Amino acid sequence: MGAGLMDGREEHELHKRRKGRNMAVGGVLLAFVVLLFGVTIAKMGDAVIKPDLAWGESQ
Amino acid sequence: MASALTTNMDTPRDAEFGDYYELLKPRVMSLVIFTAFVGLIVAPVGVHPFVGLASILCVAVGAGASAALNMWWDADIDRIMARTQKRPIPSGRVTEGEALSVGVGLSIMSVAMLGLFANWLSAGILAFTIFFYAVIYTMWLKRLTPQNIVIGGAAGAFPPMIGWAIATGSISVESVLMFLIIFMWTPPHFWALAIFRNEDYVNADVPMMPVAAGTASTRRQIWWYTVLLTPIAIAPAFTAIGGAFYLVVSVALSIIFLKSAWVVSRRDDAAAAADKHQAEVKLFKVSLIYLFALFTAILIQSALKTAGYAWALV
Numbered sequence: 229m230g231a232g233l234m235d236g237r238e239e240h241e242l243h244k245r246r247k248g249r250n251m252a253v254g255g256v257l258l259a260f261v262v263l264l265f266g267v268t269i270a271k272m273g274d275a276v277i278k279p280d281l282a283w284g285e286s287q
Numbered sequence: 288m289a290s291a292l293t294t295n296m297d298t299p300r301d302a303e304f305g306d307y308y309e310l311l312k313p314r315v316m317s318l319v320i321f322t323a324f325v326g327l328i329v330a331p332v333g334v335h336p337f338v339g340l341a342s343i344l345c346v347a348v349g350a351g352a353s354a355a356l357n358m359w360w361d362a363d364i365d366r367i368m369a370r371t372q373k374r375p376i377p378s379g380r381v382t383e384g385e386a387l388s389v390g391v392g393l394s395i396m397s398v399a400m401l402g403l404f405a406n407w408l409s410a411g412i413l414a415f416t417i418f419f420y421a422v423i424y425t426m427w428l429k430r431l432t433p434q435n436i437v438i439g440g441a442a443g444a445f446p447p448m449i450g451w452a453i454a455t456g457s458i459s460v461e462s463v464l465m466f467l468i469i470f471m472w473t474p475p476h477f478w479a480l481a482i483f484r485n486e487d488y489v490n491a492d493v494p495m496m497p498v499a500a501g502t503a504s505t506r507r508q509i510w511w512y513t514v515l516l517t518p519i520a521i522a523p524a525f526t527a528i529g530g531a532f533y534l535v536v537s538v539a540l541s542i543i544f545l546k547s548a549w550v551v552s553r554r555d556d557a558a559a560a561a562d563k564h565q566a567e568v569k570l571f572k573v574s575l576i577y578l579f580a581l582f583t584a585i586l587i588q589s590a591l592k593t594a595g596y597a598w599a600l601v
Contacts (some may be wrong), residue, residue: 245301252304263341267404270337 306380310358310389311351318578319350319446325582326450326465329528329589334454338404342453345401346446349413352393353442356421359386361429364491370484390421401453409452416445430492433499440473441466447582461528464519468581471516475509475548476574482506482551483564483571502556509570510552517541520581532591536584540577547573 323346327339334342358365358376362383365371375381394417402410424439444466451462474496481488481495482502488495496505520541524534547570554566 242301245303249301249304263344266337267341270335273335 302381302385306375307389309375310355310381310386312354315354316347316350320347322469322582323446323450325586326447326462327454329585330451330454331527332454342401342405345397345404346413346449348393349397349417352390352397353417353420355386355390357425359383359390360425364493367491368487370487405453406456408456409449412445412449412452416442433494433496436477437474440470443473444469461523461526464523464526467519471512471519472574472578474512478505478509479551479567479571479574483567506552510548513545513548517545523585528585528589530588530592533584533588537581540580544573544577
């Protein structure tokens with residue numbers, strides 16, 4: 229309804245700008261997921277990466 | 288739906304991602320990242336590189352969040368001052384409400400994530416830093432007293448202490464000295480700027496030292512703060528993070544900084560106006576280089592010790 233008030237060119241620019249912003253927010257969210265995943269792997273450390281060793285030490 | 292359309296039609300244009308990024312004061316953030324990084328690297332406890340990187344990112348985002356809160360609160364005076372008129376809110380690219388949301392949202396996220404990534408001591412110091420900058424400095428002291436940046440400077444001084452706490456989970460004499468260096472450096476740095484931007488602060492009715500106490504008094508105080516800063520800047524040479532290399536560099540840098548501050552302290556406004564504040568602008572630039580160089584020296588000193596160069600030790 230509101231878009232009808234604008235001419236085609238204005239609408240196109242508006243959508244283009246919003247698309248750019250949405251893509252950037254999406255990129256930030258993706259980077260956040262990668263960050264959480266990376267920190268999780270790093271913090272789990274040796275205990276999970278080398279379960280056999282941990283088992284062997286406890287014997 | 289209807290309200291969304293109305294809002295969109297009322298705003299001149301939607302903010303772009305870069306406009307929100309600008310709310311975080313990226314240039315200030317670079318100093319925060321660097322000093323926090325130095326605090327983290329020179330600490331005697333090793334951190335997993337990825338966890339260290341993620342933690343520094345949290346500190347940077349926290350600093351950015353406090354900058355967004357500062358821009359939200361100061362939008363009225365930012366519209367008046369020439370230096371700040373192009374910021375996202377005064378230029379109409381971002382609304383005040385959006386800046387508040389970005390500031391509060393990122394503050395909570397950065398503190399929570401730092402607590403989970405590193406430890407709750409570092410997260411606690413980050414939370415206090417954000418509170419100190421946004422509430423104590425921006426909302427309370429900035430428009431109240433000419434001592435605003437003397438006390439408010441503490442907010443900018445915490446990052447190396449946070450970096451150190453990320454690695455060690457504690458506070459020590461070394462991290463307190465790094466804090467004190469930035470704390471004592473802030474007044475001469477900002478007052479140099481306040482002298483050559485005096486008109487801005489007068490127009491905005493912000494009681495910076497040159498506005499409230501006059502430039503003659505400010506010049507004297509710049510000198511004395513720089514004198515007080517000197518032993519603090521050299522002191523880390525005699526701690527666990529210091530050594531001969533840092534001692535030589537910190538003495539040399541202090542002499543350069545003292546010289547610039549002395550020149551500024553011996554001038555009056557007539558001399559400054561005659562050469563368009565050349566000495567004050569120079570002091571401002573020297574102070575920036577001084578701080579970066581001092582923290583770089585701490586970093587190099589640490590690398591030399593790790594590499595086993597005996598002459599790097601005191």
